[in-house]
Amino acid sequence: MKRPYVFITRKLKEELLTPLFEMADVKMWDSESEAVPREILMKEAQKATALLTMLSDKVDKELLEQAPNLKVVANLAVGYDNIDVKVASERGVIVCNTPDVLTETTADLTFALMLATARRITEAQGFVKEGRWQSWSPFLLAGADVHHKTLGIVGMGKIGQAVARRAKGFGMEILYHNRSRHMEAEQEVGASYRSFEQLLAESDFVVCLTPLTDETKHLFDHDAFKRMKNSAFFINVGRGQVVDEEALIVALNSDEIAGAGLDVFYAEPIGSDHPLLRFPQVVAIPHIGSASVETRETMMKLCRDNIVAVIQGNKAKTVI
Known part of the structure; x- marks a missing residue:
């Protein structure tokens, strides 16, 4: 045989x-x-x-x-x-x-990306390795706090719940948006349901974990980024095509948002000349969400x- x-x-x-x-x-x-x-x-x-x-x-x-x-x-x-x-x-x-099997590992990476973006970790590393650290000053590479801020999760599945559990340890208020309410998440982590527009307006960190479907493609467009706080950060560990990258570039150029942490991109792999890489407030990593x-x-x-x-x-x- x-x-x-x-x-x-x-x-x-x-x-x-x-x-x-x-x-x-x-x-x-x-x-x-x-x-x-x-x-x-x-x-x-x-x-x-x-x-x-x-x-x-x-x-x-x-x-x-x-x-x-x-x-x-x-x-x-x-x-x-x-x-x-x-x-x-x-x-x-x-x-x-x-x-x-990859839920907790991807949640670790998501939270690490959020911290790295808010606290300018990769930017600070370059500052030291390039020999530019000559003195100390009060606002040298000062970033944004994560603790006690508002986290908005778009796509509250198992990974979203795992991220929310980590956020509880940072004293964060947790908002989420799904097509329908997730009562288990509300009970487990105290998450509060919001419409997509409400979540964008209220969140200090918007974390995208939604899968790519016909409905979610380009979910984050010009209008979505305009609704976010100027001080808010966008974190994407979902799928690249959920984001209109031209809209994200405009939002970063015009200071509509404070920065972005990106594990995924519209077309992968990206080259070193990708326009998003020119922004110091963007942390870009090569789709390593579950890479332990x-x-x-x-x-x-x-x-x-x-x-x-x-x-x-x-x-x-x-x-x-």
Whole structure:
């Protein structure tokens, strides 16, 4: 009987994938950091039983229609806007993600980004490393307090709740906006529901954690940034396309907001000439929300287990 064929779109630790190697022929793209070229992914998908993919890998209608043997796509992420789930479902392909296991790690990063932006951490590091620190002065690189400020979370899912728990330790008032009220979050962390417009107007820190959908694309536009306080900071650890980047640039140029901390961008990766990088009040990092060794290894194992389950005819752990 022919063994299943699994293609993995990044070079991962082989020791984490032992159960797959035991039951299938496995091929990995030979780079840890560079995305597999589209033409290679298409070619591999044509013969694959399973794909283990990254957010940067487009699993669209074109690919799915040329993958007659494909049974499962395991995406190494919570999000799955890189996959045409509707077409996959129509073709009987199971799509899996990695929810829950990265919640706390991503919340750590979100809060770190908020602190770094408010307290000008990266700007201050450059000041020292570039030899510009010659004396001390009362307002040298003075930033904004985080404690006892108002935090507005747009997208109060599990990561939002984890961020809110951290904010409680800083004595922050917690506001949130969802399509519907989240009673568990209100009870657990004392969060208060606001309309999107009210949240923008009241918050000192606006944290975007909402997924990318047709409704949320360009949610943060010119009007949204105009509604924010001039002293407020915008933090995005959700999806880049939720933000109209031209509107964000205008808001920063005109001092409509105080600064931004960005883990995600409209098109990734960005180059060093990206216009948002010229602002000293912008902290920009390369989509590392869940990037701790422990969490990334757990995510890889979950993808592995989902593929093994489907190949064995069992139910995957985290089906979308």
